[in-house]
Amino acid sequence: MTDIDELRRKFEEVENLPSLPTVVQEILDVTNDPRSGARDIQAVVENDQTCSVKLLKLANSAYYGFSRQVSSIKEAIVIIGMEGVKNVAMSLGVAECFLELGKANQHFLNNLWVHSMATATAAGVLAKKAQGVSPSYAYCSGLVHDFGKLILAGEFGQEYFELFEKAKEEKKGLVQIERSVLGVSHPQVAGWVARSWELPDLVIESVELHHEAFNLEAPLQHVTLTGIADALTYEAKIGDGGNGHPRRIDAQDLARGNIDQKTKDQAVADMVKNQDRFSALLNAAG
DSSP states (O other): OOOHHHHHHHHHSGGGSOOOOHHHHHHHHHHTOTTOOHHHHHHHHHHSHHHHHHHHHHHTSTTTOOSSOOOSHHHHHHHHOHHHHHHHHHHHHHHHHHHHHOTTOHHHHHHHHHHHHHHHHHHHHHHHHHOSSOHHHHHHHHHHTTHHHHHHHHHHTHHHHHHHHHHHHHTOOHHHHHHHHTSOOHHHHHHHHHHHTTOOHHHHHHHHHTTTTTTOSSOOHHHHHHHHHHHHHHHHTOSOOOOSSOOOOOHHHHHHTTOOHHHHHHHHHHHHHHHHHHHHHHHHHO
């Protein structure tokens, strides 16, 4: 059984984790300011030269397939939209962290990245409808909700990957298997990472509790949206987060998140439409 306190200390120390690019936190800060607008997002992205170059390269690639050259972040915001630029910039930043930790198993990395991007995409769509939760916060929560799996895969190697098969064989949720075998779960570890990165409290809660979303006595909408988005990604079979027994979302779950069937269908449609782009974005971050 894992010494949880020792593991936590190990991964709360900055040198044991990749640093979250500043652009991600700055975008979330701008998002939280009701006075901010497109110019503020433009300034944040332009101030991060690496992100700016990668975003423009992506905007001019087959990822978007525009008929004319996109030459500036300002133009990218006009064409892609402010929300689109925010999401791509955050995705590029988080993808850097995925690449740094996931090199040992490329197949696992690619599947988990696509799953995370799909969850982020769905969460952003759901948040726009549900209101009360910033779509940018919801998107970020989806991006990092499974980051703990990268940490556990790096720590335990093949032993961790065997838990995926164990979950499928026993028809149990991955979190339940992780706790019984390792004594720690990926949402718990992802929460440690999110706290060390000083992400907003709403994002931290969504990451830590997304598997408990439908069991909380007092529903937390931001957590529920992440839980629904995660489950819909498995339902749509986009990427693979390794959970052999994911939840099937029903009408009661949707009502808990203040989501209707039409919005659920839109979230799934957006995931399906964009799934071919998710891997391209990971490649652009490398």
